[in-house]
Amino acid sequence: xxxxxxxxLADATAWIDREVAGSLxxxxxxxxxxxxxxxxxxVVAERDSPPFDRAATDGYALLAGSTLGASAxxxxxxxxxxxxxxxxxxxxxIALGSALPPDADAVVPRQLVELDAVGNSFEIIEPxxxxxxxxxxxxxxxxxxxxxxxxxxxGPNEMGLLAESGIELVxxxxxxxxxxxxxxxxxxxxxxxxxxxxxxxxxxxxLTALIERDGGTVEIRRPGRESWTAIxxxxxxxxxxxxIVIGGSGLGANDLVxxxxxxxxxxxxxxxxxxxxxxxxxxxxxxxxxxxxxxFLLPGSPVSCLWAYxxxxxxxxxxxxxxxxxxxxxxxxxxxxxxxVSDIGFVEIRPVRLTSMAGVVEPISGAPPxxxxxxxxxxxxxxxxxxxxxxxxxxxxxxxxxxxxxxxxRASPSRF
Amino acid sequence: xxxxxxxxLADATAWIDREVAGSLxxxxxxxxxxxxxxxxxxVVAERDSPPFDRAATDGYALLAGSTLGASAxxxxxxxxxxxxxxxxxxxxxIALGSALPPDADAVVPRQLVELDAVGNSFEIIEPxxxxxxxxxxxxxxxxxxxxxxxxxxxGPNEMGLLAESGIELVxxxxxxxxxxxxxxxxxxxxxxxxxxxxxxxxxxxxLTALIERDGGTVEIRRPGRESWTAIxxxxxxxxxxxxIVIGGSGLGANDLVxxxxxxxxxxxxxxxxxxxxxxxxxxxxxxxxxxxxxxFLLPGSPVSCLWAYxxxxxxxxxxxxxxxxxxxxxxxxxxxxxxxVSDIGFVEIRPVRLTSMAGVVEPISGAPPxxxxxxxxxxxxxxxxxxxxxxxxxxxxxxxxxxxxxxxxRASPSRF
Numbered sequence: 001x002x003x004x005x006x007x008x009l010a011d012a013t014a015w016i017d018r019e020v021a022g023s024l025x026x027x028x029x030x031x032x033x034x035x036x037x038x039x040x041x042x043v044v045a046e047r048d049s050p051p052f053d054r055a056a057t058d059g060y061a062l063l064a065g066s067t068l069g070a071s072a073x074x075x076x077x078x079x080x081x082x083x084x085x086x087x088x089x090x091x092x093x094i095a096l097g098s099a100l101p102p103d104a105d106a107v108v109p110r111q112l113v114e115l116d117a118v119g120n121s122f123e124i125i126e127p128x129x130x131x132x133x134x135x136x137x138x139x140x141x142x143x144x145x146x147x148x149x150x151x152x153x154x155g156p157n158e159m160g161l162l163a164e165s166g167i168e169l170v171x172x173x174x175x176x177x178x179x180x181x182x183x184x185x186x187x188x189x190x191x192x193x194x195x196x197x198x199x200x201x202x203x204x205x206x207l208t209a210l211i212e213r214d215g216g217t218v219e220i221r222r223p224g225r226e227s228w229t230a231i232x233x234x235x236x237x238x239x240x241x242x243x244i245v246i247g248g249s250g251l252g253a254n255d256l257v258x259x260x261x262x263x264x265x266x267x268x269x270x271x272x273x274x275x276x277x278x279x280x281x282x283x284x285x286x287x288x289x290x291x292x293x294x295x296f297l298l299p300g301s302p303v304s305c306l307w308a309y310x311x312x313x314x315x316x317x318x319x320x321x322x323x324x325x326x327x328x329x330x331x332x333x334x335x336x337x338x339x340x341v342s343d344i345g346f347v348e349i350r351p352v353r354l355t356s357m358a359g360v361v362e363p364i365s366g367a368p369p370x371x372x373x374x375x376x377x378x379x380x381x382x383x384x385x386x387x388x389x390x391x392x393x394x395x396x397x398x399x400x401x402x403x404x405x406x407x408x409x410r411a412s413p414s415r416f
Numbered sequence: 417x418x419x420x421x422x423x424x425l426a427d428a429t430a431w432i433d434r435e436v437a438g439s440l441x442x443x444x445x446x447x448x449x450x451x452x453x454x455x456x457x458x459v460v461a462e463r464d465s466p467p468f469d470r471a472a473t474d475g476y477a478l479l480a481g482s483t484l485g486a487s488a489x490x491x492x493x494x495x496x497x498x499x500x501x502x503x504x505x506x507x508x509x510i511a512l513g514s515a516l517p518p519d520a521d522a523v524v525p526r527q528l529v530e531l532d533a534v535g536n537s538f539e540i541i542e543p544x545x546x547x548x549x550x551x552x553x554x555x556x557x558x559x560x561x562x563x564x565x566x567x568x569x570x571g572p573n574e575m576g577l578l579a580e581s582g583i584e585l586v587x588x589x590x591x592x593x594x595x596x597x598x599x600x601x602x603x604x605x606x607x608x609x610x611x612x613x614x615x616x617x618x619x620x621x622x623l624t625a626l627i628e629r630d631g632g633t634v635e636i637r638r639p640g641r642e643s644w645t646a647i648x649x650x651x652x653x654x655x656x657x658x659x660i661v662i663g664g665s666g667l668g669a670n671d672l673v674x675x676x677x678x679x680x681x682x683x684x685x686x687x688x689x690x691x692x693x694x695x696x697x698x699x700x701x702x703x704x705x706x707x708x709x710x711x712f713l714l715p716g717s718p719v720s721c722l723w724a725y726x727x728x729x730x731x732x733x734x735x736x737x738x739x740x741x742x743x744x745x746x747x748x749x750x751x752x753x754x755x756x757v758s759d760i761g762f763v764e765i766r767p768v769r770l771t772s773m774a775g776v777v778e779p780i781s782g783a784p785p786x787x788x789x790x791x792x793x794x795x796x797x798x799x800x801x802x803x804x805x806x807x808x809x810x811x812x813x814x815x816x817x818x819x820x821x822x823x824x825x826r827a828s829p830s831r832f
Contacts, residue, residue: 002527032624035628049615058671146796147792153823157795161791168606186511205448208448209571209572253474253511324829376577379573409742
């Protein structure tokens with residue numbers, strides 16, 4: 001396929017950022033359903049935490065004022081019997097985390113105190129300051145404190161903080177619904193037996209996992225490659241936030257039916273706004289708008305499909321679901337053991353593997369820049385990838401490069 | 417609480433690695449259910465990919481041998497009409513990815529060929545090598561190739577590779593089932609209204625999310641703190657791979673009932689093998705074995721509970737589910753803006769935040785080393801944490817330290 005002119009990747013990215021400007025609206029979920037979701041609004045505390053003064057250790061709660069003047073020569077005796085009358089001030093055994101009695105303002109640790117023979121009283125031989133071993137009401141946070149910012153993804157720690165604040169319902173960004181329209185004529189879905197003259201469909205299972213990783217939900221339609229109206233019908237149903245059309249992105253004779261299906265028909269259409277983008281693998285990808293929905297036309301070849309998703313469609317899914325729009329991989333600096341070549345004019349994605357030398361990566365030889373081949377080199381052989389900007393001829397050996405890693409633990413296992 | 421002797425964290429870790437030696441057995445799942453799971457065995461290709469020679473570009477398939485001797489002075493004409501007799505060799509239009517006809521071994525790209533007026537033939541003016549623009553059978557991988565290693569977690573790329581190989585069922589490590597036994601007497605579960613004299617239960621929702629992050633499933637029991645037999649009954653049911661007992665880890669008066677419940681009763685018991693471990697927050701944690709199951713006794717204070725899970729119980733869950741056993745956080749090197757203090761003899765976990773200076777972190781002031789307080793400092797204020805080994809007095813300002821980060825994108829947003 002040959003495009004007369006390829007659009008710079010940055011222009012395609014700018015189109016996506018403009019047309020898919022913000023995240024979807026909020027939905028209200030109970031806390032137990034919220035892990036992994038993105039907050040649609042700031043969360044503000046509705047009460048103090050802790051909700052009362054509480055003991056910060058196991059021990060005995062008492063009124064600090066009663067210990068004034070206590071010394072080895074002038075011990076002050078505290079009794080547990082609250083109803084006793086007389087000159088003895090009272091104390092009460094208390095467990096770490098329990099609310100202080102109303103007449104106490106300090107806690108003496110259990111191990112610093114020796115009880116009398118009956119276990120009913122003890123002596124204090126030095127003054128205790130007000131608030132000793134007391135965690136004051138609101139020490140964690142006060143009513144009105146902003147606990148979490150809009151845009152935060154709810155992990156285990158956030159679940160704990162929300163529970164601490166007694167919040168039962170949270171407003172999170174709704175998950176974008178993505179429709180996959182598989183037009184590839186030479187693939188068969190898994191489970192249909194070994195196809196004759198066709199390969200198994202790689203793109204739909206791969207994209208499903210990618211979209212779910214990015215916070216979206218997926219439906220799959222398979223209109224085939226026979227009729228443009230069948231493809232158009234599968235694309236234009238207005239029940240998705242994003243449509244991804246797979247296959248038919250080239251300019252070959254059997255791609256024309258797909259391009260025909262995506263042309264401007266109704267006022268809500270823009271058709272293919274951009275077709276042919278200067279990155280590899282995946283340069284035949286296109287983006288546009290049909291029936292009011294942004295759509296992405298991705299190449300059917302699995303490796304090209306993968307990268308066209310990551311660079312284009314995934315960005316839109318991540319934006320709608322409230323995630324960071326960039327590539328969702330860890331980046332580390334590595335030195336490169338060998339030259340990684342790249343053509344000027346293309347952003348190029350090249351798989352790399354870690355070498356036996358710490359902090360050094362090397363390109364995977366034979367991984368084609370515009371692969372029609374399978375995913376083996378990318379998946380089974382690579383530890384990550386580099387993205388080489390369009391103005392660069394590649395990365396010289398020994399140069400440091402930012403590597404997107406598939407697995408953090410392989411690069412730097414935790415000592416703890 | 418005061419322990420006569422604290423066990424070094426490394427000894428506790430060694431106990432876990434010995435008692436929870438390997439991952440659980442395999443279970444067989446259909447591919448669509450497998451994302452996020454860990455492979456229990458190597459996956460070996462059962463067929464070649466691609467399954468046939470296929471076109472690597474849109475163009476015309478032909479027999480390379482027929483182009484021998486072709487030149488501008490001696491063009492060779494190819495005709496599409498397969499049934500025509502005569503001296504003309506035949507060619508066939510072919511789309512990228514389609515199987516080559518049996519009598520073809522090369523593909524000439526569409527854009528390099530000019531068809532005759534009727535569109536039925538074209539001329540070739542230089543020889544074409546065998547295999548030009550052909551992706552050979554098995555170019556991706558061959559039958560018998562190891563596609564993925566045991567222990568790999570199935571992400572989107574792996575889903576694509578498995579689909580390409582036509583694999584419909586995969587053997588993955590079974591998810592460990594974890595029972596949470598909440599004994600805290602001064603907390604109430606969410607949804608029970610604002611409790612009087614009690615706080616909301618933070619630990620169960622937080623641990624549920626942590627365990628699910630680490631690949632486990634969760635059930636929750638709340639026997640309270642009244643009777644050791646009730647606690648024992650909740651602990652000893654043999655339907656979990658791991659039991660986590662929350663609260664009662666200290667040596668206070670109201671902790672004794674929990675310790676009583678965990679003592680050695682039956683031949684399958686070891687009781688508390690280790691109690692009191694030299695790390696903070698969370699030093700009152702314990703580990704042991706009851707009714708044949710490893711159990712973890714975690715402090716009820718949320719911050720201590722969090723870290724005791726991460727350092728101890730989480731390690732066991734991650735081992736059983738086939739994950740890397742270490743802390744599942746990204747690690748980056750940062751400089752520290754201020755001294756981070758730590759006591760010798762304790763592994764200490766200290767929250768840090770990124771400063772406005774790139775590559776520099778600072779400790780969060782006021783975060784107590786053994787927090788009874790809430791999660792606010794850890795969750796809302798921290799970008800990550802450092803773990804200071806037991807032999808260190810802390811990290812000097814300007815020193816580089818390995819920081820475990822909560823969010824990769826905050827530290828190094830992707831350019832693409």
